[in-house]
Amino acid sequence: MIILAVETSCDETSIAVLKIENRRLDILSNIVSSQVKLHAKYGGVFPSLAKREHQKNLPIILKKTIKKADNPKIDIVAVINGPGLEICLWQGINFAKDLAKKLRRPLVPVNHIEAHIIANFISENSKFEIRNSNFFPAVCLVVSGGHTQLILMKDIGKYKLIGETRDDAAGECFDKAARILGLGYPGGPKVDAQAAKHQTQKPKYKINLPRPMIAAKNYDFSFSGLKTAVLYDFKNRPLKIKKSPLYVKEMCFEVQQAIIDVLLRKTIKAAKDFKVKSIILGGGVAACQKLKERFKEKIEKEMPHTKYFVPDVKYCTDNALMVALTAYFHRSRRTNWQKISADANLKIG
Numbered sequence: 001m002i003i004l005a006v007e008t009s010c011d012e013t014s015i016a017v018l019k020i021e022n023r024r025l026d027i028l029s030n031i032v033s034s035q036v037k038l039h040a041k042y043g044g045v046f047p048s049l050a051k052r053e054h055q056k057n058l059p060i061i062l063k064k065t066i067k068k069a070d071n072p073k074i075d076i077v078a079v080i081n082g083p084g085l086e087i088c089l090w091q092g093i094n095f096a097k098d099l100a101k102k103l104r105r106p107l108v109p110v111n112h113i114e115a116h117i118i119a120n121f122i123s124e125n126s127k128f129e130i131r132n133s134n135f136f137p138a139v140c141l142v143v144s145g146g147h148t149q150l151i152l153m154k155d156i157g158k159y160k161l162i163g164e165t166r167d168d169a170a171g172e173c174f175d176k177a178a179r180i181l182g183l184g185y186p187g188g189p190k191v192d193a194q195a196a197k198h199q200t201q202k203p204k205y206k207i208n209l210p211r212p213m214i215a216a217k218n219y220d221f222s223f224s225g226l227k228t229a230v231l232y233d234f235k236n237r238p239l240k241i242k243k244s245p246l247y248v249k250e251m252c253f254e255v256q257q258a259i260i261d262v263l264l265r266k267t268i269k270a271a272k273d274f275k276v277k278s279i280i281l282g283g284g285v286a287a288c289q290k291l292k293e294r295f296k297e298k299i300e301k302e303m304p305h306t307k308y309f310v311p312d313v314k315y316c317t318d319n320a321l322m323v324a325l326t327a328y329f330h331r332s333r334r335t336n337w338q339k340i341s342a343d344a345n346l347k348i349g
Contacts, residue, residue, distance in 0.1 A: 001331070002028070003076045004065075004099070005324035006058070008092030009084030009112050010146065011035040011045045013057040016320035017069040020328050025123060028069035030321040033057050040185045044175060045145075047085050054091035062099075074103055078327030081109040082346030083147070089342035097337045107337040108327040112318075113149060113348045114159070116142050116282035118329070119322035120309040135278050135307065139271045141263060144283035145171035145186070148263075150219045150270050151348060153280070156329045159349035162270060163219025170259050171285050173223040177230045177255045181248050192288050194252035205247055207233060207254045214262050219270050226258055260291050264298055271303060278307040287316040 001021070007014040016030040035053050039045050066072070079096035082089060100107040117140045140151040140159075148170045150163035168176070171188055178187030183194065209229050212222040230251065234242060241247050271279050279299060285291065292310050299308050315322060 001075050001328065002072045003078055003324040003327050003331075004072075004074045005078040005110070005320040005327060006092045006096045006099075007080050007115075007318055007320040007323050008054045008058070008088050008095075009080045009082075009318060010088060011039055011050045011053075012318040013054050013061055014318065014320035014323075015058070015061045015065040016324050017065055017072055017074075018321060018324035018328070019072070020325075025325070027122075027321060028072055029065045030319060031061050031065050031068070032317075032319050033061055036186060043179045043185050045085070047087055050085065051087045051091055054088055058091065058095045062095075074105055076108055076327060076331055077103065077105050078108045078110050078323050079340070080112050080115065080323055081340055082343035083112055084342075084344060086342050086344040089344065093340060093342055097340065100337050107340060108330055108333055109340050110323045110326045110330070111346060111348050113142050113147060113151070113282075114157075115322040115326045116144070116311075116316075117151070117153065117280055118156070118326040119282055119311040119315040119319075120280055122311065122315050122321055122325055137274060137276045138278035138280050138307075139267060139274060139276045140280040140282060141267045141286075142282045143170045143263060143285040145169060145175060145188075145285075147171075147283060148221050148223070149348070150266060152270070152274055152276075161347060161349050162274075163221065163266060165221040165223060167222050167224040168227060170221070170223055170263065171283070173227050173259060174255070174285070176227045177252070180231055180234050181251060183248070183252075188285060188288065191252045191255055192290065194249045195256040195290065198249035198253040201246075201249070203250055205237075205241065205250050207251055209233075209254050209258045211258050211261050211265075214265050219266050221262060221266065223259070223262075226255070230255060256288070256290060260288075260294050263291065264294055267295075268298055268302065271306065276306065278309060279303075281310040282316070284317045286310055287313045 017028040019026040148165040175187035183190040
């Protein structure tokens with residue numbers, strides 16, 4: 001089976017072709033065009049600009065993808081239909097609809113959050129065994145610029161949302177902290193880089209940020225208060241300190257630790273409460289090296305028999321390959337392409 005997938009949920013335009021035969025994955029093509037540089041001056045994604053870039057890039061990327069995949073015979077077309085930026089989602093959906101119609105192939109809609117979970121099982125030229133009962137139930141933490149969710153996964157396609165952010169997502173908090181400190185966009189990688197430089201240094205400015213909702217008995221998150229605390233600390237510092245590279249590194253380190261502390265505490269609590277067999281990470285923030293290290297250490301110490309999954313770095317951010325693999329598991333969900341629409345707030349489960 002050969003699946004062509006389209007991803008335009010935010011500011012990455014991506015098309016991939018995946019071949020699956022005897023449970024073996026063969027990645028024929030996976031092209032991702034990032035718009036980061038275009039949106040940097042806005043300090044975040046500017047929706048109308050993202051829409052225009054998707055519209056311009058999709059035909060170009062399709063041509064490159066098909067050429068790289070050596071003109072494959074497509075069996076299924078797949079596309080993200082939510083959650084995401086609605087005007088961006090529609091660009092991918094309409095493009096995929098036209099393609100499915102021209103090829104006379106079924107079109108499979110894919111949930112963006114589920115695709116980030118399934119990204120954990122992308123491994124080129126190897127067999128995948130993720131329907132094994134030894135993996136489930138699992139707790140999935142999907143964390144990115146737009147989403148911070150805890151999901152109980154009983155099997156592929158069987159999900160229950162057990163916790164989510166009540167305001168800002170973790171990735172959004174990284175972006176806003178970076179903007180306050182003058183580091184630019186995207187914030188996550190920039191904060192990580194500064195935090196890494198501070199790890200071996202002693203704190204000088206005694207920055208102590210809150211860990212919002214860390215002691216709450218539920219599995220929800222809140223990061224708006226953390227963002228505000230960064231802003232107040234920054235405003236109350238003398239200009240000389242604000243411009244100090246040492247202060248910036250120390251603040252980044254504390255921001256990173258605060259976010260990781262909350263994500264880790266909530267996820268481990270859910271994993272213990274639901275007696276899961278696996279803990280799964282997904283989303284752009286899952287690319288953070290310190291986050292992965294802290295999770296690995298905590299799981300080995302407190303839940304040594306629990307499996308731990310995190311995607312390859314290149315599959316943490318939005319890409320069409322994760323869409324293609326997710327569509328494979330839902331290939332029977334062949335929807336009339338005329339009935340597929342964008343849902344910016346599409347839920348999982």
